Amino acid sequence: MSRVNRLAGVTAVLLLLAGATGFLSIARFLSGSEEDNSDRAAPIASAADRAITQLQQRLASKPNDLVSLDGLGSAYLQKARESGDPAFYTKAGGLFDKAQAIDPTDQEGITGASRLAAARHDFARALELAQQALRLDPDDPDIQGALGDALVELGRYDEARSAFQRMLDARPDLNAYVRIAYVRELYGDSVGAIEAMKLAVEAVRPGGETAAWVHWQLGNIYFNTNAPDNAAAEYRAALDAFPGYVHAVAGNARLAAARGDYEKAIELYRDVTARQPVVDYVAALGDVYRAAGRDGEAQRQYDLVGAIDSLYRANGIDTDLEMALYMADHDLNRDDALGQARAAYEARPGSIRAADVLSWALYKIGKNDEALNYSREALRLGTQDPMILFHAGMINYKVGDRDAARDYLSRAIQINPSFSILYGEQARTTLEDLQNAVKRQE
Template sequence: MRIPSIKLIVLGLAVALVGAGAAYGAWRARPAQAPALAARQLAAAAQQRPVDKTDQLIWDYQQRVKASPDDVQSYAVLGAAYLQKARDTGDPTFYGKAQAVADAALARDPQNVDALIVAGTLANARHQFHDALAFGARARDLNPSVPRVYGVIADAQTELGMYDQAIATLQTMIDMRPDLSSFSRVSYARELHGDLDGAIEMMQEAVQAGGPSTENSAWVRVQLGNLLFGKGDLAAAERQYQATLALLPDYVHALAGMARVRAAQGNTAEAAALYQRAIARMPLPEFVIGLGELYESQGRAADAAKQYELVRAMEQLFKANGVDTDLELALFDADHGSNPGATLDLARAAYARRPSVKAADTLAWVLFRAGQPAEARRYADEALRLGSQDALMLFHAGMIAQASGDAAAARQRLDQALALNPNFSPLFAPQARQALALLERAASK
């Protein structure tokens, strides 16, 4: 299967031995007790979940490595299971466990490809993309016939802004094995390059390639829903989320998807209830931010502030477990923080480490919030250099163009954002409409 050279990537941040890994973003902590607070939230959520197949796999391979301490392959499978558990629960403490067994495996056999894949997957999940790229390259050099190796490499290349290299890597991967893992990554690449229809087509392939009720299949179905939501097709997005919930009731990512749909439809009470259900089961920062911004859009500042404090607590827990959250933190603090100078330092440093279009968008927005629209404009243009059709990125670019005095570009970007998805955010879509109305009135005088 061949793919046009500019249409290709990553779904989450990895596929290890037992399934897709996860990318976890999080944000800054303020109270000293924040990690404990976040850990309590996760523990409370965990009490609602029964022992599952991943738990059983972890237990089985814990016994294997105890019985055979030099069984490198068992260490590798156990590490992958810990990564899947982190994905299943949102709990980053499993990263440390995965690190320990990956280290144990590589200490016994530095050339074990499966252990290198686990190490690379873990590095991607922690946003340590240069390390992930190195692990992936080592694994590829040892055995270039393993498709999963190319997933690790492509994920890292994408997050480092190496888009041409990522496309070539993904072409190799999908030629070797056109499956859920490769289809979903190609979908993301097409999305980044502005080909939303192509991204939807490829994510549909990923859904078809998965089993009907596995977690990974549920994940890609939700991603399909997210793509449809991004195009403003709320009815089609809802169908995907509801189909996921019919197979896996209370699947948190589908609940959050339904919350976004209900918020876009103006049903804020049901949206809040759905976010609360998702957070009760897995308090991921993206869900908590969604609820906080929903409250903020309703003028419920105190309720929003409580959610943002939980976000900061979660960030400290992620950071304590080796996750580089600086880029995600900078974007969060640009909208909800109070120290523009510190946020700008954070965004510049994060962009230097991972100069992707998403990082350029974040740096542009932070510069705008810090009152530097001229420099912000340069990074906003860079953020859109692939032609991404992302309403939030277009909103950022439009507001930055307005602040820099380019009314025509501002109208164009804000028009694009609202035409793509008129209700892309309960907090920012109204701001986009207000800014566009002002620009149109000024132009008509």
């Protein structure tokens, strides 16, 4: 059976599972386990779980109550973040649509719909809805946050930074701090990003999924800046706040892979993908299998990525950017990768992430001069992302600018020597070749 036909078959099975028994069955399928896992400890109910139960009960008696409709929609958005199950986005969308049909000026529902559009990567629609909500209530800091979220993904960074600053000025809280941290990271201020995330840690209520999420985000910044001990401490704090927190387990898996403990990384990623089979984690498990020389098991994970993506698209999520990068990284259908990268860039003109992915897809197909233009655009904010710098280094190497290539590759490795299980060795060997060439010329 060809790889494409095999993938189509897996997709069909997954979509049938989704229709029949939901995300849990998909997780069992992806983990290769059909046994009953009922003897496992039951997951801890989150605040979102409790809110969903209460609001469903309230709507059973008052089906047109706007506060309950908006609240349940927001709870479903939170649950989608916690579980990775895209079906919650569809549920949230139905509630926000109903709320707006009852009252087109329902500002909470419009803001919720903006957040949903952003979660589905429809950032133009997210911006339109945030602006609509802002006209109804110009002083609401949550709307400023939704506005900034859309602007930042559309590459309108100065406007996004202004929106987040207005949010912070109006109400300096957790939601504002995490956004300020993200913007600082985009502008290459890792120290400032860490400071803002520490404020978020101080602001969050101890315990629960939100506290775990904040610690996990801070841990990721530490990992990306080559501070693995600090990252591990934050992942432990996340697990203390919310035992079993899947993203913190994934963080520990990444740390294990970075130090070369592939068996531990595989063990942890298998746990993660059994509970939350999203593309990032399934692909990461495949990458670790490959690094460990277990190519057959790696391929099994890679074969599932397209199937999971189909499920996300079926629930209204635009995954062009993510899938373009995945396909380019794994040398799959480079023409399709380039097409999706171009579509993502057209939808997010000015986005440094979209420019970076497009540059990499162009590099993979040999269009290096065009790749260089988009790579320069991806670097325009001074973002200290080792992967963006690695891409820039390899592209400059191909166009013959060895000095620039050496600079970008050395910076990528200096920021985080463990930045990529796929490309770390290539970065080091290419840099070594460039440095040796300089020595030979002296």
